Amino acid sequence: xxxxxxxxxxxxxxxxxxxxxxxxxxxxxxxxxxxxxxxxxxxxxxxxxxxxxxxxxxxxxxxxxxxxxxxxxxxxxxxxxxxxxxxxxxxxxxxxxxxxxxxxxxxxxxxxxx
Amino acid sequence: xxxxxxxxxxxxxxxxxxxxxxxxxxxxxxxxxxxxxxxxxxxxxxxxxxxxxxxxxxxxxxxxxxxxxxxxxxxxxxxxxxxxxxxxxxxxxxxxxxxxxxxxxxxxxxxxxxxxx
Numbered sequence: 697x698x699x700x701x702x703x704x705x706x707x708x709x710x711x712x713x714x715x716x717x718x719x720x721x722x723x724x725x726x727x728x729x730x731x732x733x734x735x736x737x738x739x740x741x742x743x744x745x746x747x748x749x750x751x752x753x754x755x756x757x758x759x760x761x762x763x764x765x766x767x768x769x770x771x772x773x774x775x776x777x778x779x780x781x782x783x784x785x786x787x788x789x790x791x792x793x794x795x796x797x798x799x800x801x802x803x804x805x806x807x808x809x810x
Numbered sequence: 811x812x813x814x815x816x817x818x819x820x821x822x823x824x825x826x827x828x829x830x831x832x833x834x835x836x837x838x839x840x841x842x843x844x845x846x847x848x849x850x851x852x853x854x855x856x857x858x859x860x861x862x863x864x865x866x867x868x869x870x871x872x873x874x875x876x877x878x879x880x881x882x883x884x885x886x887x888x889x890x891x892x893x894x895x896x897x898x899x900x901x902x903x904x905x906x907x908x909x910x911x912x913x914x915x916x917x918x919x920x921x922x923x924x925x926x927x
Contacts, residue, residue, distance in 0.1 A: 796916075
């Protein structure tokens, strides 16, 4: 799987949009971009994923650049409960090999301040 | 709908005892995964079940670890003769296998926090 680079930490004011960047310059054509987060003392939580088109769900939006070398996760109205470590990973599509083994890097610690 | 459920949420036991951890996946999810997460560390893959296929046990750290899954439902992870280094959060995840396997997100439970005294 391609390597990702994320800032170590970010701050965001409550009610404002949180924009979390991720670089994945070596991403392959068949690799998806996934975002998870982990709130303290909880299991990882799936947020969103995409291949090349921008995606939106009830939690967040995912903006992927045209060259697919970077992406941004957007939480449109951050709340205190969104304080967590956010992980950006890329994974190959398909069930071959062992691409089901999730590994997280260091991620970004997002702190939402009142 | 109901997410992945794990029990117990916390387990404290003495070194040398056996422990059994339970995972109830999301209904209809054919794929089930166990991971371990030590304090402040990343995910460590343990085992993967997919339908009736032979499980991938390549991540189990020793023969003291074993896991079973009944059909496409409940799974149990058993650790025999526990050691202090087994202390960690044990996470279970499940996913749908509809379509290609690699793009189906894994949904996690909140884990079992295991402490070996």
